[in-house]
Amino acid sequence: MSVLRFDNVSKRYASGREALSEVSFDVGAGEMLFVTGHSGAGKSTLLKLIHLSERPSRGAILFGDRNLLKVRGRRVALHRREVGVVFQDHRLLTDRSVADNVGLPLVLRGERRADTGKRVRSVLDRVGLGDRATALPGQLSAGEQQRVGIARAIIAEPRLLVADEPTGNLDPTLSAEIMALFESLPERGTSVMIASHDLALVKRMKKRVLVLNQGRLVDDIRPEDLAE
Amino acid sequence: MSVLRFDNVSKRYASGREALSEVSFDVGAGEMLFVTGHSGAGKSTLLKLIHLSERPSRGAILFGDRNLLKVRGRRVALHRREVGVVFQDHRLLTDRSVADNVGLPLVLRGERRADTGKRVRSVLDRVGLGDRATALPGQLSAGEQQRVGIARAIIAEPRLLVADEPTGNLDPTLSAEIMALFESLPERGTSVMIASHDLALVKRMKKRVLVLNQGRLVDDIRPEDLAE
Amino acid sequence: MNVRTGVPANTPARRRPSRLAAWADHHVFSLVASLGRLVAKPWATALTIGVMAVALALPLGLWVMLGNAERFVGDVQQARQIDVFLKPGVDVARARALAGELEARPDIAAVELRTPEQGLASLRGASGLDEALQVIGENPLPSLLVVSPGGDELALAESLRELPDADVVQHDAAWRQRLDGWLRFGTRFAWALAVLLGVGALLVVGNTVRLDIQQRREEISVLQQLGATDGFIRRPFLYLGACYGVLAGAVALAVLTAVEWSLRPPLLALAQSYGSDFMLRGFSLPHAALVVLGAGALGWLGAGLVTGQTLRQTRATDT
Amino acid sequence: MNVRTGVPANTPARRRPSRLAAWADHHVFSLVASLGRLVAKPWATALTIGVMAVALALPLGLWVMLGNAERFVGDVQQARQIDVFLKPGVDVARARALAGELEARPDIAAVELRTPEQGLASLRGASGLDEALQVIGENPLPSLLVVSPGGDELALAESLRELPDADVVQHDAAWRQRLDGWLRFGTRFAWALAVLLGVGALLVVGNTVRLDIQQRREEISVLQQLGATDGFIRRPFLYLGACYGVLAGAVALAVLTAVEWSLRPPLLALAQSYGSDFMLRGFSLPHAALVVLGAGALGWLGAGLVTGQTLRQTRATDT
């Protein structure tokens, strides 16, 4: 069963710029795939459509059997809770501690703050920030902030994780570790979609790759195809 | 003559974290060098000390024959105009056009807005954004924003350019192009200092490399040394 | 830097705490967070509360003023008297009987009789007309009843005029006209001021909360993108607005009480010149509590309105 | 995506435009940018200006009120009269001569003579005491001089008392006392209000500009990091503050003029009851211009103070 389906989706911004043109693809349950392309190719735009930060100009997007065009009002919030997002610019709450930031998705899902501690600690350990739980985001380096964002995106075990350039501020060793972490998610029922310009990394991972160029989906490479 | 000299510089943040420990090095005029290290190693902290975003806890920093410890008040602004900075998080003015952002250093140096047009256009062309001059930063992709930041840092031909992860949001091709641009600056009298975690890129450039690890300068590799 | 992968520490069967507990937890947290925010920036908080307090104090003060003015006017009118000159033919015994009758009426507080003899004596004593008066053979003065009204003064004067024995009823119309003029002017002025102040209070409270919220626009947008509902986002702001309101209300009360104390001496002097022992009346305890609660409600409401506005703007994609 | 490297387009010998031209350029740009900012957010701008206008209108209105009240009181006092009853022995011819003498004095505006006959006639006409008066054989009334004061009324009454021919000088002391009471109270009240309003205006203007600037803290910090001097950063905010001030001043004037018009009718009626043709006086054109300019200066000042504060905070590393 497909978790996500894009059907001839186009996105033209109010400025008149067409960031996506007739993009169609499918993401299976438990699949992990990459989206690559040059700077400005439309990777972030594509991910934004999935968690409803932007709306498509044409075409349909299905999340499971939910038509995202029809998700309005309060149900936007409910939909977003099912999608974990790593933002390209982190978007941490500057006046709350790292632990509070990471625990936020659980609180939004209705858990009591006091009950989130153990899971927050566990997930911070997994991104290598176990000792920074009480720091404020402004006291972290860029790479540390990025890892906080990753921890926040995965803590609630969403159905789909969309990560926009999650290793842009990480060195190769750390990138590999984070990728290993992402690789472990599909086993637990989370599909993973990663936008990245790091072609070396993408190639190394041997996963499905969507290639965007000036808003068009120009290639959809599957590892099986490469093996052939 | 050295443009920049760090003399046993340590930086301890108010939170008690020691981000830099007794770092000493020299940067010659027209030199280009890289600073690498893991996430949280202290790269950004080191660059912040140079343009006075932070002050060292111990040690001395000389910029030419200017002791940065003694630069206070109004002279902080004057010093900053001699250092071009590419910020890890871009720091563009969100309510001004790309052209206005890029032209800002010239205006700060006392030029009339109307006179900056030609140079702004020229430098935007050089980073591949000649057609986005009138856009607002919010309408750009992350990579495009990063290039606006680069254009702004080099437009006034500063004595020293410090760039914090300037290719973090750029694909390999574009990274190479931007690196070529940086390489051209020393010829014109600008020393260049680049913090980057992209080891592949750093190796390819064959320049001097400072390696930080947990705030300590653990290696200072010169291309001559490698050749030997 | 060890990044652990594999099976996580938390159990797969996730605990679901009771909705109510989580809800209460969030409310308490919001309140505490709001208070913390106030304490963290004491100067900014003081400024905001100061502005709101002034905006509240002015209409409140006006309200107290008007209330007092009404009481005062009532007081002064009661203290005033109506002079009823009886017809020359009415003798002192009849006058005395009439005074007794009148005193029994509910709209009359007291009646004092001045006989012609008393009148002449007082004229002699008071004026230098002594000689002139000695020329008069017979006492030409009528009996006078000095009536202190107990209710509506004008109606009383009218009804006294209809007494068969009354000759001239003197009710100081000019004085009355002047007081009415002052009061009409004062009322009009007070209303103009009240409208101005009401608009001002609304603008100030709204603007204060608006700018406070604008400052945290980024935070709101992040929360929205993580799937927070409008209610969740709005809550801390509502508590913040209510905190501002309650504190501002308390400050406004304190200021008004200080003003009241500073106004007491001159007002007492004024009242005494009318022969009244009128006292300025401030806020009673229940009133004060009401004011503080009302201010809190106002802050809550203002915050709610403005947050709604900001939420709509940030949620541009939902339209 | 072509990234050009190599020698740039601009000439190595860089043009240095005259400092003055660049300075003027920057000032004009700051002003235009500030105006643009106001126009770009019409609602927020209207709210801010509204708040500032109210804060300005109240103390200004009070100021106008006090000025008018003083003029009014002067007017009323001049319109009031002193009754000088002459001694019974003074005949009409002497009274007439005395009236002429008094009229020549600089502190007296006019003198009117009422002979005993006129007095009796008016008593007959006015009261129902006709019969009683007929009983009196001889006219017991003295001559009366009704004096309209031209200057200090109290001093005049005092000096009239010392005239050898004057018997009783009647100067309505009770009335005077009451008016004084009202005025004392009014003045005290006005001052209490003025202090409150002055504090309020300062708080509101300061807070408004502060929050406006807080919202652009990020921008300020970026400008600082690029090497902008404090003056450069502060300039657009100063212009913004001045724009707010000028607009708020204009709105405050408009509101006050509206209030003035609504107060005219009752005040005219009040004045007429004192026999005065007093007219409420609003702002003259130069005054209005002064108010608008003053408000602009206030906005400029407020913005300057608050920007300085923010700059110090953002520039934490310079200490």
Ligand SMILES: Nc1ncnc2c1ncn2[C@@H]1O[C@H](COP(=O)(O)OP(=O)(O)OP(=O)(O)O)[C@@H](O)[C@H]1O
């Ligand atoms: N809000 C917006 N308004 C107008 N144009 C936009 C907006 N956001 C993005 N664009 C444009 O749409 C195009 C695609 O942007 P997008 O952010 O999707 O690129 P990207 O592939 O993520 O690039 P990068 O690797 O640099 O992050 C770009 O040309 C960008 O300038």
Ligand SMILES: Nc1ncnc2c1ncn2[C@@H]1O[C@H](COP(=O)(O)OP(=O)(O)OP(=O)(O)O)[C@@H](O)[C@H]1O
């Ligand atoms: N303002 C601050 N207060 C406290 N600690 C800080 C602050 N800024 C940075 N640090 C800490 O100092 C250390 C060095 O940070 P720095 O930003 O220099 O790292 P970096 O080498 O640039 O890392 P990255 O590659 O992730 O950007 C980190 O551990 C970070 O958590």
Ligand SMILES: [Mg+2]
């Ligand atoms: Mg992107």
Ligand SMILES: [Mg+2]
């Ligand atoms: Mg860094």
